[in-house]
Amino acid sequence: MENSKVKVTDLHKYYGKLEVLKGIDMTVQQGEVVSLIGPSGSGKSTFLRCINLLETPTKGSIVVDGKEITDKKADINKLRQHIGMVFQHFNLFPHLTVEKNIMLAPVDLKLMSKEQAHVRALELLDRVGLKSKATEYPVNLSGGQKQRVAIARALAMEPDLMLFDEPTSALDPEMVGGVLQVMKELATGGMTMIVVTHEMGFARDVSDRVVFMADGYKVEEGPAKAFFANPKEQRTKEFLNCVL
DSSP, X not given: OOOEEEEEEEEEEEETTEEEEEEEEEEEETTOEEEEEOOTTSSHHHHHHHHTTSSOOSEEEEEETTEETTSTTOOHHHHHTTEEEEOSSOOOOTTSOHHHHHHHHHHHTTXXXXXXXXXXXXXXXXXXXXXXXXXXXXXXXXXXXXXXXXXXXXXXXXXXXXXXXXXXXXXXXXXXXXXXXXXXXXXXXXXXXXXXXXXXXXXXXXXXXXXXXXXXXEEEXXXXXXHHHSOOSHHHHHHHHHHO
C-alpha cells in the first residue's frame, strides 16, 4: 500500500450539465506541498473543496489517510477534524475576540477544555505573529492579519492536512507577504498542504510540486523548479507567459 496522504481517482464534478472537473487523478504524499495553478474557471477551487466534501463529487473517489471520504458510510465530520481549510475570505466571527475565534471549534467539539484551548490559541497567535491582538475584535485587524488569524484558527484543530483556497487573493499587495511567510513556515515544518494560488513565487519557491489545471483538466504537473523552468504543454506555456 503506497503511503499517500491524499489519493484522488477519476474525479468528476457537474453543476447541472456543466462539467467543471473532467476526470482528475492526483496523489499527494505525507509532508508534500502542492500548488494548484491555472486560469480562473479551471476547476482548481472546486477540486480543493471536493477534498473535504464542501463540494460533493459527481463521480470518482477521494481517499485521505487510507479512508475513502466519498464512501456514503464515512463520518465526514470526523474526517474534517484532521483537514484545515483557509478560504479567500476569512469568515471570522465578528462578535468574538481573536482568541475566542480560535478557541471556538476545539471547545465546541469537546476536544479541549477552555483552559487548554486558550493556551493553544495564544501559542498559535504567537506562531502567526499576532499574540498582541488576542483580545481584539476582527474589525480592528487588517485583511492580512485576519487571514493569519484564520490560519491559526484552522491549526487549532491540529490538522495534518491544510487546504488553502487562494488565501491571498482578497488582500492588498502589502499584506500578502505576512500571510505567505506563515504558510512558508508551515511548509518547512512538514505540514501536508494543497494550495490554490495565483502567487507564482510561492508556487515555485515553496511547493514541492506544481499542478497546472485548465478547463477542468489536469494539464501538466511536475517538481516546482522544473515546472517553471521547462513547461512541456503549450497551454501551460501560454499561461505562464501571461503571469510571469
